[in-house]
Each structure stands twice: as C-alpha cells, then as structure tokens.
Amino acid sequence: MEKxxxxxNPPTTExxxxxxxxxxxxxYEEFLLLHNGGLIFNHPEYGGGFELFTIDEILEHRAIPGFDYPDNWFPIAYGYDGCYLIVTDKMVGNGYLYVMDTGYNFEDNMFIGMTFEDWLEKIIIAQGSKFWEWGFIIP
Structure with a gap:
C-alpha cells in the first residue's frame, strides 16, 4: 500500500x-502566510488529491474564459476530476466555502458552511475523501 x-509551498508575502x-x-490568510498553496492526498502513481492554489494561480483560474464566476467568488483549490473549492464573501452556516463540481453552475446549495480551517482539518481526518458528500447538511 502506497501512501x-x-x-x-513556502509562504506568500503581505x-x-x-x-x-x-x-x-x-x-485562509494565515494559511497563505504559512503555505502559498500545495498539494494534498496526491498518490505517487495515480495522482489525484487536491491542489491548493498559490495566489497567482487563484488569479489565473478566476480569469479563465467561460467561467463567469459571481462577484467575490474565487477558486482556491482544485481536485477530484473537476471539483473547485471557492472562497466567497457570503457566510452560510459557520463558513464561507463553496464546492463547485464539474458543470460550473453557481448554485447556493453547493455551500458547505465551513471555513478553510474547518475544511482542511476535515479533509485530513477523512483521509482525502469528499466528506462534504456524505449526506449531512451544514445549517
């Protein structure tokens, strides 16, 4: 069994x-000041995992033609064959994160109601699984 x-990545700057x-x-700012992106749960042979974007990558992904993100929605990570993690300025439940799977429609029911810190902790506990699809809803 391979791990x-x-x-x-090294930290970003102010x-x-x-x-x-x-x-x-x-x-999320505190994370960037420690690690300007990275890659988590990447299998050495099969790839996958979640790519946490650098600041420059956030801006690049936000500018991709055909992705008409709502105002103040910014992709901060990508993984699982088309899943984007989005930072928004809208609080839902206890957080501001949105998960957008392939299809690129921007619907409110894709909010996962947690902060980046919560998401990172839970994805580590879930060993890289899409825990937000386990059938519970964050109020």
Whole structure:
C-alpha cells in the first residue's frame, strides 16, 4: 500500500496577498502566510488529491474564459476530476466555502458552511475523501 503525499509551498508575502481583489478570510490568510498553496492526498502513481492554489494561480483560474464566476467568488483549490473549492464573501452556516463540481453552475446549495480551517482539518481526518458528500447538511 502506497501512501498519499502532502506538499506545502513556502509562504506568500503581505505584498502578494494584496494582489487578491477580495478580503481574504483571516484563517485562509494565515494559511497563505504559512503555505502559498500545495498539494494534498496526491498518490505517487495515480495522482489525484487536491491542489491548493498559490495566489497567482487563484488569479489565473478566476480569469479563465467561460467561467463567469459571481462577484467575490474565487477558486482556491482544485481536485477530484473537476471539483473547485471557492472562497466567497457570503457566510452560510459557520463558513464561507463553496464546492463547485464539474458543470460550473453557481448554485447556493453547493455551500458547505465551513471555513478553510474547518475544511482542511476535515479533509485530513477523512483521509482525502469528499466528506462534504456524505449526506449531512451544514445549517
């Protein structure tokens, strides 16, 4: 049995944080100041996992033609064959994260009601599984 790999990039700078045209939630800002992106649960042979974007990658993905993201919605990670993790300025439940699977429709029922810190902790506990699809709803 091969183990999945985790890799975190070096920290970003305060100057680079200012490139983002939105107010970065405090917990996500703290992550970027420790690790400007990375790759989690990547299998050495089969790939996969979740790519946590750098600040420059956030801006690149936000600008992809054909993706008409609502205002103040920014993709911060990608994984699982087309799943984007989105930071929004809208609080739902206890958080601001949205999961967008392949299809690129922007519907409110895709909010997962947690912060980045909560999401990262839960994806580690779930060993990289899509825990947000386990049938529970965050109020």
């Amino acid at each position: 999945a790999k985790v890799f975190f 100057k680079d944080l200012k490139k983002l045209p939105f107010n970065v939630p405090k917990d």
